Amino acid sequence: GSQWVSDKRDGDGRMPRVLITGCMGQIGVELVPYLRQRYGNDNVVASDIQTGQPAEWAQAPGPFERLDVTRPQDYEALVSKYRVDYLVHNAAILSGTGEKNFELAMRVNIRGLETALELARAHRCARWCHAPSSIAAFGPESGPKELMPDVVAQRPTTIYGISKLYAEALGSYYRSKWGVDFRCMRFPGIVSWKQCPSGGTTDFSTEMFYYALQGSALKTFRAADTRLPMMYMDDALKATADILEAPREQLRQCVYNVNAFALTPRMVEEAVRAQCPNWTCSYVPDFRQGIAESWPQYMDDHNAREQWGWSPRFTAPDVFADMFKNLRVKLN
């Protein structure tokens, strides 16, 4: 219990009960065991529209429920059943998939988010909601791209980015109007080795490691030299726990940029090729290149650093070394 410093509503110091949606996604797969370790296996309820739990969870087994977040009654039933304290609403259709499937993105990202916030408002047991936002919540007219501030004209151009901006604004409204403790970070692209992401614009980074170590040539969907903010999964998990546990009075805003380092596809290619000299990678940009160009290259995250102590531990070279070390074991 010593790690748990946030609002203990019951005054008995008990661990919070957390419901995470979208747990089979790149972040969820790792967030579930991470939070189970902090709060206890039974206190973290994992949910996803897919079933079949990842091997990673065997070390931290706990409740799992199939949930389609576009079905409000099912979502509410879980919040009631588990007397959820905190909703971590990760379910989303990513930027690339959203452009191909607008209807699905509207249902999952917009309606699903509305349901999450409504449940947080309506259930005394879930007065709290955390939903991740993204660099995608900015658009080509936002600036300055080299150091994007927290507060700026955003104007995203993908449906994914629009849904994230909507989540930021609606969550902030729920906080000021009804006191829902909405907390939100704008994540960069996440590099991770446990699960190769799909459907996003920043997937290229993780993909390069997977392809090279599996001995497969890669046609990457991005141009070589477009820079994007990136972060290692370990830091993304720590950021999630830190913002969850920050005392409410320390948070002077709802939505925070969190930045770590920036990468171009060529920088990743060079790091990968240093270890796998025979690997070949070519650049065949598709529509996601335009998406990448509309996003910032680096974010100003001084508010997160000052207000709740955000500070990434992994630099790009640390990430490359750790990716190789872990993926070599996983893929062998």
Ligand code: AKB
């Ligand atoms: C995507 O590429 O769509 C996501 C993101 C940056 O939010 N990884």
